[in-house]
Amino acid sequence: MEGLMTLWQSTGLANFVLGQVIMMTVGFGLLYLAIVKKFEPLLLLPIGFGALLTNIPLAGFTDAGGLLHYIYYIGIETGVFPLLIFMGVGAMTDFSALIANPKMLLLGAAAQFGIFATLFGAILLNLIPGFEFTLADAAAIAIIGGADGPTAIFLASKLAPELLGAIAVAAYSYMALVPIIQPPIMKALTNNEERQIQMEQLRPVSQREKIIFPLMVLFAAILFLPSATPLVGCFCLGNLMRECGVVDRLSKTAQNEMINIVTIFLGLAVGSKLSADQFLTVETLGILALGAVAFGIGTACGVLMAKLMSRLSGGKINPLIGAAGVSAVPMAARVVNKVGLESNPHNFLLMHAMGPNVAGVLGSAVAAGILLALV
Amino acid sequence: MENLSNLLGDAANLMLVGMVVVFAFLGLLIICIELMSKFFGGEIETKPVQSAIRPNSTNDTARSAKITAAISAAIHQHRQK
Numbered sequence: 001m002e003g004l005m006t007l008w009q010s011t012g013l014a015n016f017v018l019g020q021v022i023m024m025t026v027g028f029g030l031l032y033l034a035i036v037k038k039f040e041p042l043l044l045l046p047i048g049f050g051a052l053l054t055n056i057p058l059a060g061f062t063d064a065g066g067l068l069h070y071i072y073y074i075g076i077e078t079g080v081f082p083l084l085i086f087m088g089v090g091a092m093t094d095f096s097a098l099i100a101n102p103k104m105l106l107l108g109a110a111a112q113f114g115i116f117a118t119l120f121g122a123i124l125l126n127l128i129p130g131f132e133f134t135l136a137d138a139a140a141i142a143i144i145g146g147a148d149g150p151t152a153i154f155l156a157s158k159l160a161p162e163l164l165g166a167i168a169v170a171a172y173s174y175m176a177l178v179p180i181i182q183p184p185i186m187k188a189l190t191n192n193e194e195r196q197i198q199m200e201q202l203r204p205v206s207q208r209e210k211i212i213f214p215l216m217v218l219f220a221a222i223l224f225l226p227s228a229t230p231l232v233g234c235f236c237l238g239n240l241m242r243e244c245g246v247v248d249r250l251s252k253t254a255q256n257e258m259i260n261i262v263t264i265f266l267g268l269a270v271g272s273k274l275s276a277d278q279f280l281t282v283e284t285l286g287i288l289a290l291g292a293v294a295f296g297i298g299t300a301c302g303v304l305m306a307k308l309m310s311r312l313s314g315g316k317i318n319p320l321i322g323a324a325g326v327s328a329v330p331m332a333a334r335v336v337n338k339v340g341l342e343s344n345p346h347n348f349l350l351m352h353a354m355g356p357n358v359a360g361v362l363g364s365a366v367a368a369g370i371l372l373a374l375v
Numbered sequence: 376m377e378n379l380s381n382l383l384g385d386a387a388n389l390m391l392v393g394m395v396v397v398f399a400f401l402g403l404l405i406i407c408i409e410l411m412s413k414f415f416g417g418e419i420e421t422k423p424v425q426s427a428i429r430p431n432s433t434n435d436t437a438r439s440a441k442i443t444a445a446i447s448a449a450i451h452q453h454r455q456k
Binding site for chain 2: 098099103105116119120122124127134138139203205206208209212220359362366367370371375
């Protein structure tokens with residue numbers, strides 16, 4: 001009889017607490033979104049599974065000595081995983097649309113207002129009892145508006161590690177929801193005539209320009225914003241490997257094997273932060289709400305800036321492409337293309353939207369650098 | 376409460392400085408890119424690879440000559456049967 005009792009005590013059933021059950025449900029929810037709805041499956045699947053593993057009673061995945069504890073410690077606490085992902089993203093990014101039309105950088109800059117406005121909003125939330133965000137917390141939450149997963153994780157791991165799970169989940173969920181969040185904002189701020197504007201074809205860009213570009217960006221970051229160089233540096237290394245044409249093997253590895261391996265472990269490590277005591281708080285609700293606001297404001301500012309540029313250029317720029325300024329590559333650019341096609345079935349904006357889209361990646365890395373330097 | 380207004384002040388300050396720096400940095404990049412296009416843009420080196428391919432292609436003709444020889448020998452043998 002005593003043996004049976006001991007056995008019962010070592011089962012999961014006897015040891016579940018309510019929080020763990022809820023968090024496992026959240027984990028299953030993420031798996032559902034990834035597998036059935038195909039929302040960012042590459043990340044939500046390992047994150048959801050990590051959430052399951054971390055809430056298993058008695059298994060101790062996240063205790064010192066557990067697998068997820070080490071993965072988190074090695075990859076995220078040190079900031080290594082998001083930087084490696086950034087290298088892979090750099091190797092996948094083609095900057096020619098931006099080099100051909102550098103003014104698109106202004107759109108990438110305008111969309112970053114979402115980040116800084118949310119920073120203000122996060123502090124304002126302190127007025128509601130139950131919220132106590134410090135400036136560092138607020139900065140880490142605000143970067144969700146940069147719509148860039150690795151940047152958000154990198155900054156959160158430096159500024160507010162205890163909020164990392166909620167921030168990463170919010171960032172990736174909203175990136176998956178870009179096709180739902182952005183179009184209403186884009187349509188509200190433009191009229192049908194503006195949405196039909198056709199843009200001139202972009203000039204071809206020489207290989208030499210593409211090689212010099214990442215070096216130039218890195219050099220500018222070294223001179224003026226060294227705190228952004230971990231992100232910008234890895235990004236530029238990846239991009240240089242892609243464009244220089246002499247290390248195809250490395251470039252292919254960065255684009256495929258490396259980024260895939262890191263994605264698995266990054267997802268698991270983020271999932272390990274979805275434990276009941278850290279995630280089931282009123283702060284998480286606040287973070288989810290602020291993330292949506294950040295996305296909305298970023299999109300709106302990008303579109304408004306594009307409208308301004310359209311006016312100044314005499315109607316040569318379609319204001320829709322401003323929405324792509326909130327990185328979320330390449331989803332945001334695809335959304336722009338789709339909304340443009342709805343107004344004019346012959347107007348393909350995809351290549352034009354890639355310019356502000358990759359500018360947004362640079363913009364959010366720069367914004368992260370500023371927050372790291374000043375908070 | 377006073378703490379909160381301090382924080383709000385900090386946040387507003389950060390917002391201002393942040394946006395100015397983001398615009399300044401990316402604006403600087405615009406200038407750099409335009410300068411770069413002026414000096415390095417324009418001509419598109421389309422076929423820098425061709426010279427590298429040429430020695431290979433002589434190899435290829437040698438190889439295809441061998442293959443042709445092998446095939447004609449096979450046909451010859453077949454007809455002889």
